Amino acid sequence: MSDLNFEKQAQDYYGKAPLIILGSGASAAHGMSGMWALANHLVANTDTSGLSDAEIEAWEKFCRVLKDGVDLESALYQVAATEELTSRIIKATWSLISSEDIQVFHQSLQNQSMFPLSRLLRHMFDSSLSKINIVTTNYDRLAEYACDQEGAHHYTGFTHGFFRQRAEPSEISSARRVNIWKVHGSLDWFKSPLDDIVALSNIQGIPANYKPEIVTPGTQKYQTTHLEPYRSIIHNADLAITAANSFLCIGYGFNDEHIQPNIMSKCQRRNTPVTIITYTLSDAARKLIHDGKTQNFLAIERGATDDHSIVYSSLAKTPVTVEKNIWSLEGYLSLIM
Structure with missing residues (x-):
């Protein structure tokens, strides 16, 4: 029987007011599609009408690679997608995630205790904290809904309202605020006919002459994120990561090169504590906790059933099953509560 006191370790790390990192697993807990479901949706629903022969050939190669068992992100990197083909992949992605996002929102209207994230934010604000930072690779708005359900103001880089324009953090003032840094864009971000990026609330379709601003995996991912508003969002996320005294990673796989290098550097060079909770630890997460470079970690994944957990701790040599x-x-x- 291990004498590991993981409860105290979790409380100690949480007591440092962690920066929250949300990955796809955080949304999957509410029924949002993961990469495999998205891949199947793209194959079945991406509009290929009117594409050139070269674009059709690239798309067919992508579908073949997926059927061979290659994951979505790797498959998209193998396809030299043109701007037009990328645009259609983005629209098909937006269509699936948006419909699921709206469904979750409607469910939340009937269930005031739907989001554990709401309770986490409430508990964190029951201290002297006035700002909480969330960094996420997700397109969906579940973090925003969780803030709304708690009654906490949130800032995603834009003004408030229905037709929202870009705003600096200093322009939005409130007694308590959650900054949500969405490094891959959001379902409510669009490029307008004026070629600027705006955020549109309360819509369920893509307006005429507007283009969704979400960054899908693939060869154009890093080119896009060098542009605004991604550049500013990633910069602010980096500032939040640099300032963090602790990390709480929820369903995050440590597979995104935009944010995890700074997270890993903080954990390995500054010994910043990191807590990871997830359904299944990714290979990258396992490497983070097993390569001996991270000194302060607590990682918890699902065990044989939903009512079993496997705990990995920097305070114990072997995992503990709970x-x-x-x-x-x-x-x-x-x-922690």
Whole structure:
């Protein structure tokens, strides 16, 4: 029987007011599609009418690669997609994620305790904190909905309202605020006919002459994120990561080159504590905690069933199996509240 006191370790790391990192696993807990479901959707629903022969050939290669079992992100990197083909992939991606996002929002209207993230934010604000930073690679607005359900103001780089324009953090003032740095864009970001980026609230379709601003995996990913507003968002996310005293990673796989180098540098060079809670630890996350360079970590993944958890700790040489759910955000809250 291990004498690891993971509850105290979780509380100690949480007591440092962690920066929250949300990955796709955080949204999957609410039924949002993961990469495999998105891949199948793209194959079935991407509009290829009117594409050139070269674009059709590239698309067919992409579909073949997926059917051979290659993951979506790797498959998209193998396809030299033109701007037009990329635009159609983005629209098909937006269509799936947006419909699921709206469904979650409607569910939340009937369930005031739907988001564990709301309770986490409430608990964090029950201190002297006036600002909380969330960094996410997700397009969906579940973090924003969680803030709304808690009654906390949130800032994503834009003004408030229905037709929102870009605004500096200093322009938005409130007693308490959650900064949500969406490094790959958001379902409500669009390029307008004036070629600027705006955010449109309360819509369920893509307006005429507007283009969704989300960054899908693929060869154009890094080119796009050198442009605004991504450049400023990533810069602010980096500032938040640099200032963080602790990290709480929820469903994050450490597979995004925009943010994880700085996170890993903080953990490995500054010994910043990191807590990881997830359904299944990714290979990159396992490397982070097993290569001996990270000195302060607590990682928890699902065990054999939902009511089992496997705990990996920098304070223990071997993993510990716990017969309760502490791998989900809901379960993790039982450790710190």
